[in-house]
Amino acid sequence: xxxxxxxxxxxxxxxxxxxxxxxxxxxxxxxxxxxxxxxxxxxxxxxxxxxxxxxxxxxxxxxxxxxxxxxxxxxxxxxxxxxxxxxxxxxxxxxxxxxxxxxxxxxxxxxxxxxxxxxxxxxxxxxxxxxxxxxxxxxxxxxxxxxxxxxxxxxxxxxxxxxxxxxxxxxxxxxxxxxxxxxxxxxxxxxxxxxxxxxxxxxxxxxxxxxxxxxxxxxxxxxxxxxxxxxxxxxxxxxxxxxxxxxxxxxxxxxxxxxxxxxxxxxxxxxxxxxxxxxxxxxxxxxxxxxxxxxxxxxxxxxxxxxxxxxxxxxxxxxxxxxxxxxxxxxxxxxxxxxxxxxxxxxxxxxxxxxxxxxxxxxxxxxxxxxxxxxxxxxxxxxxxxxxxxxxxxxxxxxxxxxxxxxxxxxxxxxxxxxxxxxxxxxxxxxxxxxxxxxxxxxxxxxxxxxxxxxxxxxxxxxxxxxxxxxxxx
Amino acid sequence: xxxxxxxxxxxxxxxxxxxxxxxxxxxxxxxxxxxxxxxxxxxxxxxxxxxxxxxxxxxxxxxxxxxxxxxxxxxxxxxxxxxxxxxxxxxxxxxxxxxxxxxxxxxxxxxxxxxxxxxxxxxxxxxxxxxxxxxxxxxxxxxxxxxxxxxxxxxxxxxxxxxxxxxxxxxxxxxxxxxxxxxxxxxxxxxxxxxxxxxxxxxxxxxxxxxxxxxxxxxxxxxxxxxxxxxxxxxxxxxxxxxxxxxxxxxxxxxxxxxxxxxxxxxxxxxxxxxxxxxxxxxxxxxxxxxxxxxxxxxxxxxxxxxxxxxxxxxxxxxxxxxxxxxxxxxxxxxxxxxxxxxxxxxxxxxxxxxxxxxxxxxxxxxxxxxxxxxxxxxxxxxxxxxxxxxxxxxxxxxxxxxxxxxxxxxxxxxxxxxxxxxxxxxxxxxxxxxxxxxxxxxxxxxxxxxxxxxxxxxxxxxxxxxxxxxxxx
Numbered sequence: 001x002x003x004x005x006x007x008x009x010x011x012x013x014x015x016x017x018x019x020x021x022x023x024x025x026x027x028x029x030x031x032x033x034x035x036x037x038x039x040x041x042x043x044x045x046x047x048x049x050x051x052x053x054x055x056x057x058x059x060x061x062x063x064x065x066x067x068x069x070x071x072x073x074x075x076x077x078x079x080x081x082x083x084x085x086x087x088x089x090x091x092x093x094x095x096x097x098x099x100x101x102x103x104x105x106x107x108x109x110x111x112x113x114x115x116x117x118x119x120x121x122x123x124x125x126x127x128x129x130x131x132x133x134x135x136x137x138x139x140x141x142x143x144x145x146x147x148x149x150x151x152x153x154x155x156x157x158x159x160x161x162x163x164x165x166x167x168x169x170x171x172x173x174x175x176x177x178x179x180x181x182x183x184x185x186x187x188x189x190x191x192x193x194x195x196x197x198x199x200x201x202x203x204x205x206x207x208x209x210x211x212x213x214x215x216x217x218x219x220x221x222x223x224x225x226x227x228x229x230x231x232x233x234x235x236x237x238x239x240x241x242x243x244x245x246x247x248x249x250x251x252x253x254x255x256x257x258x259x260x261x262x263x264x265x266x267x268x269x270x271x272x273x274x275x276x277x278x279x280x281x282x283x284x285x286x287x288x289x290x291x292x293x294x295x296x297x298x299x300x301x302x303x304x305x306x307x308x309x310x311x312x313x314x315x316x317x318x319x320x321x322x323x324x325x326x327x328x329x330x331x332x333x334x335x336x337x338x339x340x341x342x343x344x345x346x347x348x349x350x351x352x353x354x355x356x357x358x359x360x361x362x363x364x365x366x367x368x369x370x371x372x373x374x375x376x377x378x379x380x381x382x383x384x385x386x387x388x389x390x391x392x393x394x395x396x397x398x399x400x401x402x403x404x405x406x407x408x409x410x411x412x413x414x415x416x417x418x419x420x421x422x423x424x425x426x427x428x429x430x431x432x433x434x435x436x437x438x439x440x441x442x443x444x445x446x447x448x449x450x451x452x453x454x455x456x457x458x459x460x461x462x463x464x465x466x467x468x469x470x471x472x473x474x
Numbered sequence: 475x476x477x478x479x480x481x482x483x484x485x486x487x488x489x490x491x492x493x494x495x496x497x498x499x500x501x502x503x504x505x506x507x508x509x510x511x512x513x514x515x516x517x518x519x520x521x522x523x524x525x526x527x528x529x530x531x532x533x534x535x536x537x538x539x540x541x542x543x544x545x546x547x548x549x550x551x552x553x554x555x556x557x558x559x560x561x562x563x564x565x566x567x568x569x570x571x572x573x574x575x576x577x578x579x580x581x582x583x584x585x586x587x588x589x590x591x592x593x594x595x596x597x598x599x600x601x602x603x604x605x606x607x608x609x610x611x612x613x614x615x616x617x618x619x620x621x622x623x624x625x626x627x628x629x630x631x632x633x634x635x636x637x638x639x640x641x642x643x644x645x646x647x648x649x650x651x652x653x654x655x656x657x658x659x660x661x662x663x664x665x666x667x668x669x670x671x672x673x674x675x676x677x678x679x680x681x682x683x684x685x686x687x688x689x690x691x692x693x694x695x696x697x698x699x700x701x702x703x704x705x706x707x708x709x710x711x712x713x714x715x716x717x718x719x720x721x722x723x724x725x726x727x728x729x730x731x732x733x734x735x736x737x738x739x740x741x742x743x744x745x746x747x748x749x750x751x752x753x754x755x756x757x758x759x760x761x762x763x764x765x766x767x768x769x770x771x772x773x774x775x776x777x778x779x780x781x782x783x784x785x786x787x788x789x790x791x792x793x794x795x796x797x798x799x800x801x802x803x804x805x806x807x808x809x810x811x812x813x814x815x816x817x818x819x820x821x822x823x824x825x826x827x828x829x830x831x832x833x834x835x836x837x838x839x840x841x842x843x844x845x846x847x848x849x850x851x852x853x854x855x856x857x858x859x860x861x862x863x864x865x866x867x868x869x870x871x872x873x874x875x876x877x878x879x880x881x882x883x884x885x886x887x888x889x890x891x892x893x894x895x896x897x898x899x900x901x902x903x904x905x906x907x908x909x910x911x912x913x914x915x916x917x918x919x920x921x922x923x924x925x926x927x928x929x930x931x932x933x934x935x936x937x938x939x940x941x942x943x944x945x946x947x948x
Contacts, residue, residue, distance in 0.1 A: 216516065262737060290847045302856060304815050306863075329786055345775075353759035374771070
């Protein structure tokens, strides 16, 4: 007989009961029930819950769960909430909590709180933590050094496995990860790495020298964090050692840093592409205020509006052409929009390829040539499709154009404008992000809407001049 | 005295010399130089190089580097290149190579090659690999089961640390990661986990039972891979166990799977948002053909073109209004585009928040209310800005409107249209992705261009009716 089926214990469902208990305990201000429930919940979930509580309940939660769990929760909070959370604690509790934080999380705290709080928190640190924090604060927030942790397993090549295990046992709970242990020389320079599995499975008298491997991948502390994330991701590393120019081992970045950095970067790309400005919010969408949403969007909208007035001006100038044959307005939005759409596609492909590190500015000519061919194919397809539509289908819907040209001439004129517009917009869309990168701007500043508004202007001109010339309307 | 500064050995620079040597060896068809250089290069870099070689050099590279390194390189190749790469080998070599592949990579190979190759490759597998592959092929490619590896450290709770180490030593080189070792019962059901560091640092007679922890986070094999990636990322896990409904341990997903899945997902969102269809290419931007680029973009462009003809039709129908006051064309593109831009911003915020798991369809009303307030603020700001521009600045640039209304009336009319257009587009942009999700579509199908083309139509109507009514032009 088969054993009786056990109920599934998948993360979400498993969490539900303790979370409900916790919410009830919070409502009832029942400290001991709160503590019991909180201990069964992952700190990441507690941090997520904290975001959505009012101030009184936040206070109760933080003070009840004890300093160890509170440390994990605080480290997981969105940056704008951290200072407020720490202010719930008395100095003595705060000293414990700041001491408990891992060094990279502690530096993050110091980077995001107000200057007043920085001074106050710093005075609470022990002497070793003070020095460590001061050292780490030297690195910019978005560099490998600014994000690394110094908690890393370190041994020397002349140890035996037994000596190494004794040294590492000390750091056992402290080190961010022991998946890789780094071998340094007497000056602290990185000379190699050892896998924990090789330590665990070797006899105790094996010299480290015999089981260590070269540490091929490293990154300079001053390097961009995105560069570090790409190396971690490309080589499937769990840990990437961070070094200075003299190859001294300063700390490590881990796989979860890479995940966070790459997610932030993708969000940034997506937002910039849609014309959303400013820094991405650290708190979730529903918790950002309407005013903050407004601030991040309004300046792009105003800039784009004035750009569109230029399109309007072109249209106004060509009003004579339009007045002679109002049927032309049927295809004006289409020709104009086709430029924004095809240009936006090209820009997106190029920006994403740049983010993934697939292309560099040196490839500009190759990319322009590739997009020019794609643009011609797209323009021809659209042109022919519209020519067929205008020549064969439109006459059945609409009889007579009210102007002295026939549908075939109109089809030819509209299609010609369409091909020119799609081809030029595609090449422009591909090249603008590359130019932005070449002058050290983020390629994603070439947002799809600003590109669209720009090719709207050229589209109006292309349409009216091409159609006007072919149909003799000037 | 300071020690003499050592030259930096950062990844990129360190790689440069062996890579140049390899390229020279390839050009000279020098097998032994090729082999020597290849051994100093990471397989991820070799795979990247392979992509850019001609067929003859690909053949030389694969055949020279030996089956072990070749296995790593093949596993790292973009999917469309895998079958071609494998066809460089004779059956005997292929048997070794397929046997060397880790089980998840092997399943990937079977999922991407042609049916003919599937049959041919399958016949080369050993009996154990045959069964394993058949089992893994049962899961859909984009589920947790379809992406997991079955190579995982497994022990039972009644073992001692010494017994566990003996068991694991067997799997030592094989297991994807030993950072977490899973404890199963006699039926193979997951009962807990042990960290390798706890094994390494405990005395040999410690029972596993004493050092094991609960395995809180698990995922069903049938669950979506994105769900798995989100759990790995949220809880900063290195390994996530994959189970069936009876909680049998089937395999694991690792942090690098999460990285890959989340990157793919971001690229998909970005591409869909820009109206690029189809599956994202597995090969890099520069290596995809113009025809493939064309195919992914053309259908959206044609669809959008016809949608824009509807805008044109609205404009055509209102030609009487425009004919009475051609100055109105100055602000037509601006009002219309403001809708696309503000709607696109709202859609982007909502789609990204959904991807990051921050909001659900149940929040629709709250989101609509939030976006309505943001939309009113944005519309008012734009409206007032344009009213000021039209009333005070425009008269200095352009004297007389050629129509029987003054600049103040015009300003009021244009601003009113602008507010209605921005507010409606913002709410629509936020709600459409939620509706898409509610009917089980990917929210990102509401691409920015399709949204823009839709609100173009409503924008034309709003503009002409509002302006026409206020200025009495009907």
